[in-house]
Amino acid sequence: MTSNVRIAVLLALPAVCPGQVLYEDILKGPGANWLTYAGDYQARRNSSLKQITPENAGSLVSKWVYHMPKASGLRTNPIVYDGVMYVTNTNEVRALDARSGRLIWEYKETRSKKQAVNRGAAILGDRVYFLAADVHLVALDRRTGALLWEKKYGNVEDGIFASSAPLALKDRIIVGVSGGDTGMRGFVAALSASTGEELWRTYTIPAKGEPGSETWADIRGNTREYGGGATWLSGTYDPEMNTLFWATGNAWPDFYGGDRTGDNLFSCSLLALDAETGKRKWHFQFTPHDTHDWDAQAWPVLLELPIRGALRKVVVHANRNGFMYVLDRTTGEYLNATRIVEKLDWASGIDAKGRPILVPDKDPTPGGTRACPGVRGATNWMSPSYNSDTGLLYVVTLEQCDIYTSSAKEPEPKKNFAGGGANPKPSEIGQFFLRAFDPKTGDKKWEYPMTGPAESWAGTVSTAAGVVFFGDDDGQIVAVDGRTGKHLWHFQMGESLAASPISYAVDGKQYVAIASATAIFSFGLFEPMQQLEAPKITIK
């Protein structure tokens, strides 16, 4: 066959309309497909798949491993659609055959001016989206990996970069920025899913004269301009309210508040934003005037809970500062807060308005102040999950205290200056626990202690069959019974974990996948391998 004939044959194949990932598909939540970072818009991270059960989870085995070239410390949360898995690393995306782990295509943004971790991709229509570290939204053809366009939505020179997974909804892609530890001004933006054009942008730190600016006594003149409030984790979305819920990072400088007296809005907060306009509907600040680097970057989980006799739309947020908050999703009203860790000494509780009741002398000092939780937080961006059948929220928590130091040196933005630091005493390294909370009451129903160096960033996924999978602090993926916390299965991946597991299915078979530091692992129930009758292969 000549080349021309070969092309003619290929082009003459019957046109099949390829599947499109619809907004409505994402609304359905995770089943065979896993279509957002959290699997759904509510961050419940609860798969409807039931093939793997508490009874058979003990026969899980590794189905495949894909080693990401040059990877270290992968943060990627896989997206799966129609048997194809999309994973990211710094400035790159790869499409894998989700059944075999074989590479289908790869895309590298070789000219990004920045390197940074990447937390994953988004999918909508026939496109895969990801953020290049130098603040570009990149749109790729999901079938071929072909570059469709990329759009710069911020300047690296302003101290920002991109590391989060974008959030796709309707006609737009919601993005955020990183860099809050070295001085920058955070924002959330909506970009057109078709062209990347900016539809709106909402800054997290008010400009001079704007509402909230009165909470910054900007002593030396630049702590509001570079006040932080980074938006480095995806948010959640209520379709009925058409509202986004996006967490903001620490105020800058992280550990020295003397130059920025006041509450420092809207740092360490949860913002409810109109998805159409970006207008702020309400805000709730978990840690006013933070000096412990307790970004609010943990997942705002959207639930409907009976509160004081009435079912209410709430957002549940297990925060770095050690408390799990329940807020009214419509108004932002504070409903309650409960402790998620024992090691919590910076506040004696939360008052009726939701403000912490501070314990004196817990701010960082030049000589060091011991405070709990540690700088890694009581929890962090590791994903929680919620199973409506068990009624439990599964949260990875860390029991740790740190010695916090501060420096009154004049803040210099974009110079790696954080105004101090924090570390645990070598004799007082913390311990991770997977904990199951009843979000209605805040009661802890069970916990599963982990071993390890207290350096994990791995989260959870739960399933409708009542299994909870999580990455532990020792490089293992573990399955436990969601009702009791009883161990069901574990597998040692041999390296540290900084990502959360997902579940998906291909051809009716359920898998559980997670990124280790350098590879993607996928697990499924054991099946004896059938002897393969090799096909006839002719090369001519």
Next chain:
Amino acid sequence: MVLESLTDNGVSMRYLAIISILALQGQAQHGKLDDKDKAKHPFIGDPVAIEAGHKQFANGCAACHGAEGKGGRGPNLLERLRSDELTDPILYQVIQKGVPGGGMPGANLSENEAWQLIAFLRAETSPAVEGRPGGDAKAGEESFWQTAKCGGCHAIQGRGGRIGPDLTNIGALRTRAQLRDAVLAPDLNPVQGYQSATVVLKNGQTLRGVARNRNNYSLQLQDGDGTLHLLQMDLVREITISKHSIMPNDYGQRLGKQGLQDVLAYLSRQSIRPVETAKK
């Protein structure tokens, strides 16, 4: 200049060449050429200088390195000049002084002539979007989409076919010489993941497309409309893989000399980012 093909003793010559480069690097680090490390010479990227350098190359270098720089008695410069070790100041020294004991004599050009030559060499080995202009990009665009119908298989920013490699950013990823080779001799420059494959399944169905990946146990086939067929081999009866690219190998004749230059000019402009941000 790094030399390894002048003798059969490739290893020792490579060693010699590295020593030579290190010696020249030492000069660059301690001599007046240090300043040139900090700022690009104004001739780099200048079309007039590049054209003048082309003449220098044709007159003085082509005899050993080949008319297109692909090597002859001397090494392939298109490959060798991609080394990060060969900075402009070191290249200047190599051109002027040759490689001691390596068979390459010094050129002893005027300073301007030497920098013109470097400008030409950099244009030839830089991404096409930053390289030497030539051809009519507008005519090339028309040819790409209409006459030569390259867009039947290749896409640019989402427009076009899906059976061939995406060309949206190709001007930033390939040199002009690489683009030329890919157009003229696709069989000699295969792109990984685009082997033409015909697959007969055990249920009798036949699929045709490109094998994005395959091993003994699975095949990831993409057909003409971009649909992926992720096949386990237990479903497959027979696979026929073509050794030849699905891209026709007669584009040299079809396009003609000027037409080729025009298409290359169009492809060279395919860079998703502006040139000034493309430079490292």
